[in-house]
Amino acid sequence: MGRLGDWRQRRQHNRRRSLWRDALGRLLRNRAALLASVLLLLILLLVTAGPLLSPWDAEIPDWDKASMPPDLSSRHWFGTDAIGRDLFVRVLEGGRVSLLVALLATLVSLVIGVSYGAVAGYFGGRLDAMMMRLVDILYAMPFLFFVILLMVIFQRNILLIFIAIGAINWLDMARIVRGQTMSLRHRGFVQAAEAIGVQPGFIISRHIVPNLLGVVVVYATLTIPQIMLMESFLSFLGLGVQEPATSLGALVSDGAQEMQTAPWTLLFPASLLALTLFCFNFIGDGLRDALDPREHL
Amino acid sequence: MNTASTDSRPVVLKVTELQCSYPVHGGGLLRRHEQRQQILHGVSFDLARAEALAIIGESGSGKTTLARAVLGLLPVDHGEVSWRGESLLQLSAEEMRLRRRDMQMVFQDPQASLNPRMTIGDILAEPLHTFYPNMAAVQVRERVRGMLKMVGLLPHVLNRYAHEFSGGQCQRIAIARALILNPRLLVCDEPVSALDVSIQAQIIYLLKDLQRKLQLSLLFIGHDLALVPYLCDRVMVLYMGEIMELADCDRLYSQPVHPYTRAMLAAIPRPDPDWRPESVTTRAHDTRSSSEERPPGCIFSDRCPHVQQRCLEERPRLRQVRRRQVSCHFAEALMADSDSN
């Protein structure tokens, strides 16, 4: 192999072999997950910069061009909707809103859920009992009622939507994190940290949370499609984003009404929604395999 | 072997009549009455400054429970643990946490005791960050490197992760971590049981070396009597939560008194194909299950080759018999017996 080979070997062995890097390697070797990641990146790119490609505006109606099928010459690549707005731009914009809501709501639920669950799981006892009773009570609350209440008080607002969804979703995350924390608490290195005298706050942040991030990340990735569907559902009911802003759910709702006469108004938004959901699911599955605790090999 | 006369040195750790138990759920779906299983039945001992005491026992003897109870990592039912004159069991959780700077622990499974997502450097620096949050980064690095050298590891391990090292190396790292705060007491919970025999002695010698150098008080928990004399001054033999014998190392090994001690010594394997362990010393089989009641008499009575009627009725107490402590009704007779042999 010669000197170059030796050097390469040495360099490889001197590099930090962090578990995250190993996991990333495994993820990238999973073809479905890799494809899904690439696709998702493309979608993200498209919803951010895509509208720049089109000369049309998302909000200005044009009664002359109402319900036109896709037509390359006029650059209405997806056609127009019932009041003549370009569907391509509206679909991308809807996609952006849906993704934004989903990502932000997931972030909220992650932050609240992880801290809540880790604290309850680590301390156990009465604190845990109280905290989880609160979660049980919140679980019992009807989601829709809560959302409608918020709508009535604060008017329809995109911020509200993701707060509402995040506020429901953190409950699941908290339960999962609590369960994981309770089993992590008995692991050798956590007991060692306690024996050293590390403060509880640092034990949670330094030892518990990093070792459950695997589960959390997987769960979050699989929650995003759930939230997108939830948001779509709300929009479908007319409780989602307010016109003229739009989301994939609202577009699907509108498109469903035009299904007979202008099927493309349903087809495009529904396809983008389905594609995005598939991507997240495949990535979530890939992450779960990559972060499998069989990394002790 | 050590003939340390511990009378001259001040006692730093004093454990008195320690009793610990675990809650155990009653079997079956509906019977959820809480039973407790008693693990320690009143253990008492002293530890002097710079002294090494071995606590040897089988699984189920309560040795790990004892180690953790002494360090306040487990709740205690009765008894007293006093460190340098201060009662530890009366302290609040936070007060106890602050005392931990002086009392550190090394665990049985070296890899499991190291956080797989932290670099070795961070693992070693953590105790310093915990108790000396204002220590300069340069100083921390220096301390960490110094500690690595002391346990015989090279600095390149600092950027690596625990899973890249062997059991023996991980245990060295764990020892470095335990000693980086310069504690006065080091509790080692079966530190070599998970290691290959060929590596065990390396760690024993390392501990011996460090104990001498740093004048540590050492509590060594284990199940193998063969390694003990190379590390410890005194030995305590524990069985089912009670002390059977407690003596200076050389006295115990040259003249074991308690039948259980004798059984354990006789069972130490020898690398000799023609040697067979003596079967006379352990009579009955190890058949007691955890749910059975404790017999009223001596806890060792069902396995003892010298059992008498008194042993079945009356529980012996740990008492001083000629410069050692033994828990046996017939200690004097057994001693005289081996004297004459």
Place this chain on the structure above:
Amino acid sequence: MTAAMTPSLLQVSDLKVRFCTADGELQALRSVSFDMQPGEVLAVVGESGSGKTQLALALMGLLAENGSASGTAMFQGHDLLSCGQARLNRLRGSEMAMIFQDPESTLNPYLNIGRQMSEVLEQHRRMPHAQALQVAEEMLHQVRIGNPRECMQQYPHELSGGMQQRIVIAMGLLCQPALLIADEPTTALDVTVQADINRLMLDLRERYQTAIMLITHDLGVVAGLADRVLVLYAGQTMEYAAVRDLYRQPEHPYSRALVRAVPQLDSQHGAGLQPIPGNPPNPLQIPSGCPFRDRCEFAFTDCTATPLLRPARHGGQIACHLETLPE
């Protein structure tokens, strides 16, 4: 070590085990050959990373997904490494059994002992339930469990480690296998229990003529139990000898060091404990030449070349350059 008159029970030739990992190919075993006679006890000895457990797993067909074994392992006329899963399933549990270090991981915490044991017999011998329970109870008696009937009703967590391991051994022997592979069966147990279980295995060998492959890192437990010893280091055979030869006149420096490393009280072997300095090599980074080179007290210039397995003075085999030196 030539083939005896009776056909060998197990004949392993050129066994190699490889794993495909992210960091490249890992050679866990590099060409190991040995044989076992019916009723023989073979000890496979080595430190962590020597490949001894992978040897057993390869024979049982239990290697991890990314592992592959090559070579041949003839057992009862079949090559364990290339016969199909169906045949392996028939053999495992009935003709070949394996017991592991940690009895807790073998025993199902949700079933009582009787149920777990009878399951083995019902599966492999198609015994009716009542008969299976009887046979199981008898076997528990054989492994010296004081009250077998009561034990059958109990759950694993109610029993001590020693008892659990005895039960695991009993389960392994239920179908009276021709070969029992025991991977560090007493490492997790205490000395008194260890001695007991070793005696037990000898008795059982007498009674059932079961061949036992004992895998361990401790030459202390092997002495009274084994007939022959196979010493592995970094996946290679270092020495293969009859037990008396290995202990009385170990020829390989590694074997010598292992014998010395057994902790003794009466300093028969010189003063104090005698560890082997250094650590066993990382299986991904096995040095070229003789893998024991950096820890060997007798290493010399020839050791940079890989030693071949040659017949040894005591009649066994040895892989060491010292053998090639003139007397």
